[in-house]
Amino acid sequence: xxxxxxxxxxxxxxxxxxxxxxxxxxxxxxxxxxxxxxxxxxxxxxxxxxxxxxxxxxxxxxxxxxxxxxxxxxxxxxxxxxxxxxxxxxxxxxxxxxxxxxxxxxxxxxxxxxxxxxxxxxxxxxxxxxxxxxxxxxxxxxxxxxxxxxxxxxxxxxxxxxxxxxxxxxxxxxxxxxxxxxxxxxxxxxxxxxxxxxxxxxxxxxx
Numbered sequence: 001x002x003x004x005x006x007x008x009x010x011x012x013x014x015x016x017x018x019x020x021x022x023x024x025x026x027x028x029x030x031x032x033x034x035x036x037x038x039x040x041x042x043x044x045x046x047x048x049x050x051x052x053x054x055x056x057x058x059x060x061x062x063x064x065x066x067x068x069x070x071x072x073x074x075x076x077x078x079x080x081x082x083x084x085x086x087x088x089x090x091x092x093x094x095x096x097x098x099x100x101x102x103x104x105x106x107x108x109x110x111x112x113x114x115x116x117x118x119x120x121x122x123x124x125x126x127x128x129x130x131x132x133x134x135x136x137x138x139x140x141x142x143x144x145x146x147x148x149x150x151x152x153x154x155x156x157x158x159x160x161x162x163x164x165x166x167x168x169x170x171x172x173x174x175x176x177x178x179x180x181x182x183x184x185x186x187x188x189x190x191x192x193x194x195x196x197x198x199x200x201x202x203x204x205x206x207x
Contacts, residue, residue: 003166005202009148010171012198013178020177022128024048029104029129030096031055033114034064034089036121042079050076061102064093088116106130119160127173135160135167136176140183147187149204 013020023044026032031051038047054075058064072086079085092115096102104125105111111122120136127134135141137156141163145151151162167175186193194200 006150006166009199009202010167010175012202013175013182016198017178017181020174020181022124022177023180025051027055029125030061030064030093032129033092033104033117033121033125036124037088037092037116038076038079038085040085040116041081046079050079061093061097064089065097067093085116091115092117104129106132119157123160127176131173133164133169133172134176135163135172137163138176138180139189140180140187141176143189144179144183144187147192147205148199148202 022032024032024035024039025048026035034054035047035051038050057075058067058072067090069086069090072089073082076082076085076089095114096104099113100110105114106126106129108119108122108126111117111125112119120138123134123136126132127136137159142151142154142156142159145159145163146154150166151159153159153162163175164172182199183189186197187199194203197203
């Protein structure tokens with residue numbers, strides 16, 4: 001792909017998905033952090049069904065830190081891998097209280113210290129909570145950026161680094177959200193709807 005195509009791709013996505021935002025529902029910084037952890041190997045839709053009750057039953061970091069793990073497991077059971085996720089939420093709440101004054105960190109190094117947090121989750125926090133440049137390399141981002149010829153790798157870290165180089169910093173967070181919307185609606189993993197795709201003119205796989 002020629003770099004000159006990137007502004008056109010971003011503009012096309014912005015026209016198609018002008019209101020693309022994180023699909024996980026949250027009110028507090030740690031709620032997005034915990035929701036993202038629950039979303040691993042699970043859909044955002046399923047997580048959004050779980051979290052209203054979860055965040056009502058445990059309405060503060062202090063309550064999460066003191067939560068009965070069996071009860072927590074029962075609440076989040078349907079999102080899969082519930083035992084390790086429950087443990088991570090409790091341990092994460094304790095670390096946030098003990099080491100970060102009850103606030104979710106605003107930098108990659110500290111975020112990666114938290115139980116269950118990898119670069120994908122950290123970048124979601126940096127972009128959506130703190131408005132910092134961030135590239136979230138989820139399955140949609142990796143698939144579509146490869147199809148467009150923006151990257152040539154399935155490695156999340158390599159994709160992140162490459163997109164961070166070529167996507168303007170102020171566009172990165174929104175760009176990744178738009179790829180999620182596009183990946184769900186049009187550029188699906190199987191049987192992509194190329195005939196209605198707004199990115200046809202730039203798609204290396206289609207060409």
